[in-house]
Amino acid sequence: MATERELNKRIKSVKNISQVTSALAAVSASKASRAQRQAEATRHYARKAFEIIQNLAAQPGASAATHPLMMARPEVRTIGLILMTSDRGLAGSYNMNMIALADRFLTAAGKPARVITVGRKGRDAMVRRGRNVVATFDRIPDPPSFLDITAIARVAIDGMMNEDVDQVFIGYSEFVNLVTRQPVIRQLLPLRPANADEIPGAEYVSGVDVVKASQQSYTYEPNAEVLLDDIVPRFTRLQVYQSLLEAFASEHSARMVAMNNATDNAAELVDILTLERNKARQASITSEILDIVGGAEALKNM
Amino acid sequence: MPIQCDIITQERIVFSGAVDSVNLPGAEGRMGILPNHSPLLTTLDFGEVYIRRDGGEEFFAIGGGFVEVQPDHVTILADSAEQADEIDLERAERARLQAEEIMRTGVKDDPERIAAVRASLLRAQARVEVGRRRRRAQPMGGGHPADRDKN
Numbered sequence: 525m526a527t528e529r530e531l532n533k534r535i536k537s538v539k540n541i542s543q544v545t546s547a548l549a550a551v552s553a554s555k556a557s558r559a560q561r562q563a564e565a566t567r568h569y570a571r572k573a574f575e576i577i578q579n580l581a582a583q584p585g586a587s588a589a590t591h592p593l594m595m596a597r598p599e600v601r602t603i604g605l606i607l608m609t610s611d612r613g614l615a616g617s618y619n620m621n622m623i624a625l626a627d628r629f630l631t632a633a634g635k636p637a638r639v640i641t642v643g644r645k646g647r648d649a650m651v652r653r654g655r656n657v658v659a660t661f662d663r664i665p666d667p668p669s670f671l672d673i674t675a676i677a678r679v680a681i682d683g684m685m686n687e688d689v690d691q692v693f694i695g696y697s698e699f700v701n702l703v704t705r706q707p708v709i710r711q712l713l714p715l716r717p718a719n720a721d722e723i724p725g726a727e728y729v730s731g732v733d734v735v736k737a738s739q740q741s742y743t744y745e746p747n748a749e750v751l752l753d754d755i756v757p758r759f760t761r762l763q764v765y766q767s768l769l770e771a772f773a774s775e776h777s778a779r780m781v782a783m784n785n786a787t788d789n790a791a792e793l794v795d796i797l798t799l800e801r802n803k804a805r806q807a808s809i810t811s812e813i814l815d816i817v818g819g820a821e822a823l824k825n826m
Numbered sequence: 827m828p829i830q831c832d833i834i835t836q837e838r839i840v841f842s843g844a845v846d847s848v849n850l851p852g853a854e855g856r857m858g859i860l861p862n863h864s865p866l867l868t869t870l871d872f873g874e875v876y877i878r879r880d881g882g883e884e885f886f887a888i889g890g891g892f893v894e895v896q897p898d899h900v901t902i903l904a905d906s907a908e909q910a911d912e913i914d915l916e917r918a919e920r921a922r923l924q925a926e927e928i929m930r931t932g933v934k935d936d937p938e939r940i941a942a943v944r945a946s947l948l949r950a951q952a953r954v955e956v957g958r959r960r961r962r963a964q965p966m967g968g969g970h971p972a973d974r975d976k977n
Binding site: 565566568569572573575576579580670741742743744745746750751754755762765 | 832834835836837838839852853854864865866867868869892894896901903
């Protein structure tokens with residue numbers, strides 16, 4: 525049995541840890557609520573933009589939108605995956621769940637894949653698994669600005685334009701609420717939503733809400749080409765940005781929950797250790813009394 | 827019959843409601859949009875958007891973006907947008923002068939920087955314009971807002 529001194533030491537160190545975890549939980553809580561606001565604010569814009577893309581994709585005949593980033597390729601030879609994880613751990617199962625989903629997806633897709641990682645955890649995991657990692661991004665500022673994702677979107681867009689990849693997916697944790705998040709993989713490019721049978725590994729890819737598309741032809745100003753060249757990359761960037769905001773909100777809330785749990789566990793551990801220490805102290809007092817009593821008895825009999 | 831108008835930036839919904847008409851700076855010049863307009867997709871210039879509803883007008887400063895028009899709705903996806911009474915006129919004026927100054931003296935051979943400064947200049951100009959309009963436009967009514975510009 526541990527001595528009173530040893531137990532005191534352990535109690536002290538557990539208390540120190542719980543101070544750190546509760547501080548981290550508090551920091552994460554404030555970051556999470558800010559990230560949540562940011563992610564939700566952009567959702568309206570992203571949803572409207574997506575509706576417009578749906579309308580564009582449904583354009584009949586002559587006004588049909590033809591842009592290399594919009595049209596589905598006849599054959600999908602290589603796929604790309606942007607994987608969003610965090611740089612730092614201490615966020616419970618946040619990174620593991622995302623990486624596991626990405627791994628299952630890439631295996632199920634069964635095609636050569638080029639992986640772009642955002643965040644160190646995802647990068648390390650993909651490299652360890654021997655995936656073809658073509659670009660990595662880390663230390664994204666928090667809160668992220670639209671400029672911060674330009675380079676990420678650029679890699680995806682260039683990959684499509686150079687025909688290095690025929691389809692690009694994006695994997696991130698979707699923020700549901702402060703205690704729930706959902707790792708998802710969505711199709712990023714081509715922008716035109718594909719049917720399930722056109723997607724390799726489709727069982728791991730989340731569907732997009734089907735919006736009622738208008739069948740009426742658009743008038744484009746200045747003209748379709750200029751407009752699509754502007755809008756299509758912009759929407760791609762927007763989607764990457766939205767995904768990153770969701771991922772950040774998920775990361776902070778996951779860390780908040782994990783650190784709250786750690787703080788609770790520490791408190792429980794302190795209780796158990798305190799009980800044990802009191803027992804140890806009691807035992808040592810008892811044995812000291814026994815010594816004295818025993819000594820006194822021995823003297824009496826002399 | 828009113829038309830649904832949404833002015834949205836990446837940060838927030840600036841305006842959403844049923845209006846009688848929308849006037850906006852399109853890529854090919856200003857255009858007025860009434861209900862039942864044919865579908866249209868265009869980029870937006872820096873400048874002013876005004877909407878009419880309930881016999882009054884409301885003004886917004888827009889910093890580029892694009893707009894989708896359908897017979898029953900107008901969706902303005904703006905890079906930046908403020909309603910007239912949100913604009914801090916003094917600050918906008920300062921920003922405009924500052925940007926003008928940089929354009930004159932500072933940047934020469936960095937095309938990206940020139941574009942950025944130019945954009946902030948145009949944005950500041952739009953803000954100043956709309957901010958001033960709000961002051962002059964009290965009380966509401968009178969001629970066409972675009973005509974008032976020329977004075």
